[in-house]
Amino acid sequence: MKTKQIRRYTQAAGFAVLRFAAYFSIIFLLLFIVLLFSKGGAVFFKYRIHEKTVTDLTVKNMVINNAVVLNNTPYSILINEGTIIEGTVHQGSVIDADIEEDEDYAENTAISRLTIHKLSVERARLLDYSADFVFSSEYKNTWREPDTSGSYAHIADITAVKPELYRGFNYRPREYRNFVQENDKEICITHTNIAFEGGEISYTTVYEGTLIDVPLSLCVKRPSLYFITSVPQEGMTGGGIYPAILGTGYMTLLAILFAFPIGVLAAIFLNEYAYPPLLVKIIRIAINTLAGVPSIVYGLFGMVVFVNYFNLSISILSGSLTLAILILPIIINAAEEALKVVPLEYREAALGLGASKRQMIWTVVLPAGLPNILTGAIIAVGRAAGETAPILFTAAAFYLIGNPSLLKPCMALPYHIYALMTEGTADVQTTIAYGTAIVLLALVLVINGTAIIIRYRIRKKRNL
Amino acid sequence: MREQAFFFLVLFAALTSIIFLSAIIISIFSEGAKIFQSYGISDFVFGTSWHPDQNPAEYGILTLIAGSVLVTLISLAIGLPLGVGTAVYIAELAGPRQREILKPAVELLAGIPSVIFGLFGMVFLGPWIASLFGLPTILNAAVAGVMLGIMIVPIVTSISEDAISSVPKSLREASLALGANTWETITRVVVPSAKSGIITAIVLGFGRSVGETMVVLMLAGNSAQFPKSLFSSVRPMTSTIAAEMGEAPMGSTHVAALFGIGVVLFIITLFSNAITEYFRTRVRKTKIKI
C-alpha cells in the first residue's frame, strides 16, 4: 500500500513531466526562431567595411623568421620584410622583447629563427582600407590561400588586452557581394585571423590580387530590405527572393479564390440543407478523406490531371488548382463550424420576418458567421503558402524572373528553400535558404496571428 | 425557383468534394494499376529491392514501406508523449494565463511549413543528434523521426485535449472524493476515459507522419535498404515519389511504380482515416451519453 509520501512524490514527479511536455512546444519554438535568425538574419542587412583601431595589444610566445637583432639588452628586434602581423606592425617598427633562450646574439646578425616569449606592442593599427569597395565578379568560387612565401611570423599563444575585439562569422567575398555597398573601385582583401587564449583578432589588409575573407564583424550593418525586393543575382548567391514571394503570393491567392466560394457553399449545404442524409454522410466521408490525403499524393494527382490531362503544363494555374483542392476540406470544416454557432434566434427572426431560406442564409446567417469563416480561410491560406510537395511537379521553378503568368511556372518560397538546400551550388545559399525560411515563416505567422487575433476579438465581443 | 437554384448550387458545391476525391482515386489508381499488372502486386509490395535504374528494373517497395514505418514509429514515440502530456497539462493543470500562452504556442507550431522543419533538421537537429550519439552521418531515420515527432505534437495535442476536456467533471470529482490526488485522478480516471480520443490522436498522428514528404526527403538519408537500426539511412515512400517523379517520362514503368507507391500510401491513410472516424464517433457518443 502506497504511503502518502510516495503518492505525493509521484504526483510531483508526474506534474513535472507534464509541465515539461507542455512547455516543450514553447521552448522549441523559441529555440527554433532564435536559430533561424542566427543563420538567416544576415540577409536583412547590407554591410560596409569599417576601419577599426587596435590598442594595447600584448603578444606572448611569438615566433619570427628572419629577424635582425639590433641591441643586446633588452633585445630589440627589427622585423625585416613585411610585417609580423600584416597591417599591425609596420615596417621599421621596433619591438621590445624579452628573449628567454640564453643565447648570445651579435649585433646585426641575421637570425633564422627566434622565439619571443613576451612582446608588447603599443598601438597596433589596422591598415587603412577603403570603406567602399567592389569585388570583381571574375573571382572563382574557390578558396585561395594568402601568399605566405615571403618571410612572415607565425604566431601562437597571443594574449590581447582586449580579447573581444572582433567576433564574427566569415564569408567568402563573392558570397556576400550583395551585402556590401558597391562602388567602382576594385580592391582585394586579405584576412588574417589569429585565435588565442582569451579571444581572437581578425583584421584585414588590402592587397591587389587575392581575395579571401572579410569578417562581417568589421562591417557596419545597415538594415535593408533588398532581400525581399530584388531578384536573385550572381548565380543564386546574391540578390533577393522577390520572384518567389510573388509566386507564392499569386498561387495562394488563386488557390483561396477557387476554394473559398466552393468551400463556403458546401458548408452551407452541410449545415443548412443537409438533404438527403445518405448523400450527406457520403459527402462528409469524402471531405474527411480528402483532408487526410498526403500532400505528395496531391502532387501526383495535380500532375496527372492538370499538368498532363488538361494540358496546363507546369504553371501557376496547375499549382493553384492543386492547392485549392488541398485546402478545400479545411475551409469546409471551418465554415461549417462557423455556421453552426450562428444562434437559432437569428434564423428564426429572419424567417419570421418573411425571408425565404435562401434569403435568410444570404443576408443573416452568412454575415453572422463571416468572421469565423474568414478565420478558417486565413488559416487555410497559411497552409497553402507553406506546402511544397503539391507544387513540386505542378508549378515550381528554380529560377524565373519577370511577371508571373498563369500558364508559366513560378518560383515559390517553400520550393526555393528546398531547392537551395538540395540543389544549391554554394555555401552562402544556406544563409539565403534560412533568409527565405524567415520570410516564409513571417508570412505564415502573420497570417496565423491575424486569424488568432480576429478570433480572440470575436470571442471577446460575443462574451459581452 | 431561386430557392431551388440556390439549393442546387450549394449541393453541387458539396458534391465537388466527392468529385475531387474520385478524381484523385481514379487518377492515382489508373496510373498505379499499370505496375500492378506488369510487375505483379505481391512482387511490388513485398519485393525487397528497389532499383529502377537497373536493367531489368526492380520495383520492390518493402524496404520503402519499412523506412516509412520506422520513421513513423520514431515520430510517434516522440510526438505522442509530448502531445498527450501537453494536452493533459493544458486540460487539467494549467491556469488560464498559462493556457493563453500554451495554446497559441502549439497552434503556431502547427502552422510552420514542413520544409522549414526540414531545413532546421539539416542544419541543427541532424548534426546535434549525430554528435550526441556519435553517428557518422547527419541524415538518418532517427533525425527524420524526431523532427516529425515534433511536427505532429500540435495534432496530437488538440485531439487529446478535446478528448480529455470532454471527460465529465463528475468522474473527476468522484475520484477526488474517494481520496485520490490529482495525479492519480488524471492517470487512473481521466486519461483512461479519454482513451478513444487519445487513440484517435495516435492514429491521426500516424497518418500525418506516414504522409509527410519534405521532412523525410531532406532528413532521412534516402538509402533504399532495410533499416538495420534506429540510425540507418532509410528511404520512406513519400520521399521516393518526390525524389524520383520528375525523372521518368510519363507512361514509363518507373512512373507507374511511383504511382503504385502513391496507391499504397493512399490506402494506408484511408485506413488510418477510417479508424480515426470510428473512434471519433465513439468519442461523440460518449459526449452525448453523460
Place this chain on the structure above:
Amino acid sequence: MNTKNIFENLINNAKILKLGTAALCAALPLSILAQSDTITITGSTTVLPISQKTAELFMEENPGTKVTVSGGGSGVGIAAIMNKTASIGQASRSVKDKEVEEAKKNGVNIFENVVGLDAIAIAVNKKVPVIDLSLDQLRDIFTGKIDNWSQVGGPNQKIIVISRDVASGTFEVFKELVLKGEKVKGDALMLAANKAVATTVAKTKGAIGYIGLAFLDKKLNAVAVDGVSASPDNARNGSYKLSRKLYMYTDGQPTGKLKQYLDFVLSPKGQKIVNDVGYISVK
C-alpha cells in the same frame, strides 16, 4: 483610429477585399496574351550553375526573352524534352537510345548540344589521408566489397559511401565509368544533388562521394584516380578517366531565340561562365 475599429472595418469590407483581389487576379491571365518568348530549361543539377548564370546574363542582354531554370536531375531534363514540357533539357549524361525512341514516338527529335566538359571528382572527407585510388578500388568501395579505409592504405575507419539517386546524370555516368553496371551498396546515402553530396562528405568522417568538379572546394580532399588528378587540363586531354560532357538537349535543331541562347552559351562569354563556375569549356 484604434485597432478594433480597423478590424471591424476590415471584416465588414471583406467582400470588397475579395473583389479587389479577384480584380488583381484578372490581371494575371492578361499577361498570357503578352506572352514573350520563354525558354524553359530543366534537368541536371550539375549543369544548373551554368544554365542559371548564362540565363541571368542572357536576359540582361536580351530583355525581351525570359529564361526559366529548374533542377531535378538529368532524368527530369530528358523527360521534359520528351514530353515537350521544356525547351531545353540539360543533362550530365548522354541520352539513352531507349529515350530517343520514346521521344520519336512523341514526335520529338532529340538534338544534342554539348555546352561544356566536366570531370567527376572523387571527394573524401578532409580527415581521410588517402590521395589516390584505382578504378577497381573505387568500384569495390562503392559496391561495398571494401568497407574500411585500412584496406586501401588509410586508417582503420569505416568508409561511408555517399551516392546520388536515380534521377542524377552524375550517378549515371559514375555507374557507367566506375561501377560498370554493379549496384551501389545498400546503405549508401543517396542525396539529391552535387551540393548536398559535397556538404555531407565535408561533414562526415570517413566519407567518400563523387561530385562535379565545380563543387570541389577547400572543405574536401580530392582523390586522384589511377594516379591522375581531376583538373581541367586532364579532363580535356582525356587522361582523367572520369570526365564527361555536359549537354543541353533540344527538340530538333534550335532556332530563333533558342538558337540565340545556345549560341550565347557556346560563345567565349558563355564558355567563360562555364569555366568560372568550375567546369571546363568546350574549347
